[in-house]
Amino acid sequence: MIEFRGVALTYPGPPPVEALKPCELLVRRGEFVTIVGPSGSGKSTFLNVAGLLDSPTAGSYLLDGIDTGRLPDRARTALRGRRIGFVFQSFHLLPHRSALENVSLAMLYTSVPRARRLVRAREALEQVGLARRAGAVPGRLSGGERQRVAIARALVGRPSLLLCDEPTGNLDSENAASVLTLLDELHTAGMTVMVITHDAEVAARGLRTVTVRDGRLGERTPA
Structure with missing residues (x-):
């Protein structure tokens, strides 16, 4: 699914910053991997590289066996849209659009017809247990429900990889538990x-569990 071969990322200076040092990583299809590390350790850089938002400055990144470094920008963008769904700490929902509309808008710039987009959006909301709230705007949803809408939006394109950045960071313990159960x-x-x-x-x-510290990847087995 994901393979890093000596992947590194250095931001140009002056002075240059080696945000991610050369690393190896293999994530197989169907795995559930958590990434931990202190602030400034390189977690966001790792996410940006894994999510095809940034290109490594060294090494090779293979996603589903595709060497992403050999792709032109447009093909990388298309691959990201097809294979990767993103969930962030902030929900990034449009406040005056319904849950259904927020999810369907994720496919706005695809070739999927509008009627089909709405069908797939309803299916995604059903997948996260929110079909009955499809017509509600974000202001009428709980924090956990808003994050479920955000997850539905990430799933509507039917990706093979779900990348989540602090998905429970803005939630109370009850809503966080609900979102984690959904990820399980x-x-x-x-x-x-x-x-x-x-x-x-x-x-x-x-x-x-993969650890990131000072731009270096390590691994530990969760207790």
Whole structure:
């Protein structure tokens, strides 16, 4: 699914910043991996590279066996849209659009006809247990429900990889537990899930935990 071969990323200076040092990583299809590390350790850089938002300055990144470094920018963007769904700490929902509209808008710039986009958006909301709230605007949803809408939006394109950056960071403990249960269910159904977190309880949900410190990747087995 994901393979880093000596991947590194240095931001140009002056002075240049080696944000991610040469690293190796293999994530197989269907795994649930958590990423932990202190602030400034390189977690966001790792996410940006894994999510095809930044290109490594050294090494090779293979996604589903495709060498992403050999792709032109347009092809990389298309690959990201087809294969990767993103979930962030902030929900980034449009406040005056319904849950259904927020999810369907994720496919606005695809070739999927509008009627079909709405069908797939309803299916995605059903997948996250929010079909009955399809007509509600974000202001009438709880924090956990808003994050579920954001997850539905990430799933509507039917990606093979779900990348989550602190997905419970803005939630109380009850809503956080609900979202984590949903991620467990998605993983059980076969989704490859990677979660960046600073929360030890969230990190423990992963079958594997990758550590990032000073731009270096390591690994530990969750307790």
